[in-house]
Amino acid sequence: MKIEEYSFGRIVINGKTYTSDVIIFPDRVKGGWWRKEGHCLYIEDLKEVIEEKPEVLVVGTGAYGAMRVPKETLEELKRHGIEVIVCETKEACKIFNELSGKKRVVAALHLTC
Numbered sequence: 001m002k003i004e005e006y007s008f009g010r011i012v013i014n015g016k017t018y019t020s021d022v023i024i025f026p027d028r029v030k031g032g033w034w035r036k037e038g039h040c041l042y043i044e045d046l047k048e049v050i051e052e053k054p055e056v057l058v059v060g061t062g063a064y065g066a067m068r069v070p071k072e073t074l075e076e077l078k079r080h081g082i083e084v085i086v087c088e089t090k091e092a093c094k095i096f097n098e099l100s101g102k103k104r105v106v107a108a109l110h111l112t113c
Contacts, residue, residue: 003093003107021109025106030048039066046073054106058105060090066110
């Protein structure tokens with residue numbers, strides 16, 4: 001999977017455009033990703049990610065970093081042996097592309113604010 005382009009509210013992955021939040025798995029993209037609470041990431045929002053057992057989860061918190069990731073969510077992911085990188089979505093896209101192919105990486109990306 002390769003992120004080709006990201007701008008506020010829009011991302012292009014492997015030639016396909018998405019206009020809502022996404023989770024990028026090694027072999028597929030889950031478009032239209034919704035969370036329990038829009039600007040907060042809870043562990044239950046990441047059930048599929050945990051089942052995938054990635055080495056690294058890259059979380060994109062939005063163009064301006066509006067989505068927060070509670071300490072409890074980070075601790076639970078670490079308990080599952082998942083390294084977590086949290087940053088604004090533009091940077092998260094860059095990191096995902098750098099790690100893709102080197103590690104088993106998943107990205108959970110908030111595309112707007």
